[in-house]
Amino acid sequence: MKIKRITIHQIKKKQGVSEAHLVASDDLIPIDDKVEFLVEKLNDAFKKDEKVIRTEFIEDQDLFQKSLRRFAKDINDDSFYKYTTTSIKRIKKLLQATPLATGGYFVYVNYKHRKINYSGVFIVRDSEEVIFDRNDKNTFVVNKTTIINTEKLAMAVRIDLDRLIKKQKRYLQFTHKLSSTSNYFSEWIEADLLDKSADDTKALISLIDGLTEFPIDPETGDNFDSEKFREKVFDYINSSGRVVRLRELGKTFWDDSDFLTDYIDENDISISHQFQAVSTILGRLKKYELKSGKIKLSFSRADIESGRVDIGNDDQIIITNEALRTKFDELYG
Numbered sequence: 001m002k003i004k005r006i007t008i009h010q011i012k013k014k015q016g017v018s019e020a021h022l023v024a025s026d027d028l029i030p031i032d033d034k035v036e037f038l039v040e041k042l043n044d045a046f047k048k049d050e051k052v053i054r055t056e057f058i059e060d061q062d063l064f065q066k067s068l069r070r071f072a073k074d075i076n077d078d079s080f081y082k083y084t085t086t087s088i089k090r091i092k093k094l095l096q097a098t099p100l101a102t103g104g105y106f107v108y109v110n111y112k113h114r115k116i117n118y119s120g121v122f123i124v125r126d127s128e129e130v131i132f133d134r135n136d137k138n139t140f141v142v143n144k145t146t147i148i149n150t151e152k153l154a155m156a157v158r159i160d161l162d163r164l165i166k167k168q169k170r171y172l173q174f175t176h177k178l179s180s181t182s183n184y185f186s187e188w189i190e191a192d193l194l195d196k197s198a199d200d201t202k203a204l205i206s207l208i209d210g211l212t213e214f215p216i217d218p219e220t221g222d223n224f225d226s227e228k229f230r231e232k233v234f235d236y237i238n239s240s241g242r243v244v245r246l247r248e249l250g251k252t253f254w255d256d257s258d259f260l261t262d263y264i265d266e267n268d269i270s271i272s273h274q275f276q277a278v279s280t281i282l283g284r285l286k287k288y289e290l291k292s293g294k295i296k297l298s299f300s301r302a303d304i305e306s307g308r309v310d311i312g313n314d315d316q317i318i319i320t321n322e323a324l325r326t327k328f329d330e331l332y333g
Helices: 033-048 063-073 077-096 161-166 183-188 197-209 226-239 246-254 259-266 279-285 301-306 322-332
Strands: 002-012 021-023 052-055 104-113 116-124 126-134 140-148 155-160 172-175 243-245 274-276 288-292 295-299 309-311 317-319
Touching: 002 033, 002 077, 021 077, 033 104, 033 116, 033 155, 033 259, 063 077, 063 116, 063 161, 077 104, 077 116, 077 183, 116 161, 155 161, 197 226, 197 243, 197 259, 197 274, 197 279, 226 246, 226 279, 226 301, 243 246, 246 259, 301 309
Parallel strands: none
Antiparallel strands: 002 021, 002 104, 052 172, 104 116, 116 155, 126 140, 155 172, 243 274, 288 295, 309 317
16 A cells, blocks of 8 residues: 555534534645554455445536546645645535534545555544553553544545546445435535446456355365355345345355455455345346347356357357257257
8 A cells, every 4th residue: 555645634523513613734644654554444444344335426516526536637735635625614514514413533545555546535533442551659540541443434435536537437435324414424425326236236246257266165165166156145145135245245155254345455346345236137146048039048157167158150159068959959850
């Protein structure tokens, strides 16, 4: 990870009141080991959040995306700082209109991670914790201190600047909390909340198709074969009401909650961390079905991988199967 720019602004606001106060940093923060440690923690917490949504901005541009786009087109310290101070004023107004919401520290970061140039805003809050100190009589005493919780983000957004500039889809990633008190956040970042379930389900199929090695089958002690693994994933997702949770799938099949969220990060796969799978698309894990007129073809991914079903020239689909050929010959023998 390479951190390029960072600054922190604070909005002071208590729950139940409309009054909010902005405490802005006057400049960018010098980057040192402590800053690098902070950003690593925040980025890790973001990846581990179960409800990261990947989408785009709504078409009507407002302060957040206007100032961000200006920075993305002319990346330098001044444009970054201006983007942070312009956008923070907008969310202050939204917080004032949301009495039950609270403020926090807004950590604005421009950084490069896994070759992707991100601009992120991570909202963290402080809390009072108990610590033990020794006094001059060499006795432990109980004190209080204020700490910042970097393990659990209040909210966060991360924008893939390269995707944004190239006008590719799903450059906007954010933690989506289904709460009336947190709607101001998606309004602030101007996120398009149209359902992406179909795209996410297709991305899941592509993700599994792209795996070079499947997890261990507890029944055999060996790696799952392609067809059995897809059936297991299909059955598991259906058993949960077709709600796909990437961290849950990672824990279930790889005994590692981070496996799939790390995988999509490493391979730049655009898929939300949690979504409702579309049944007709999810079924492709078990089989593909094609139909034209009275001709109907059903086959699995394993049939493609083994070469039993392949693409021929022009309008040809080639099926290599001795049993089918024998039955065909019997019909016309």
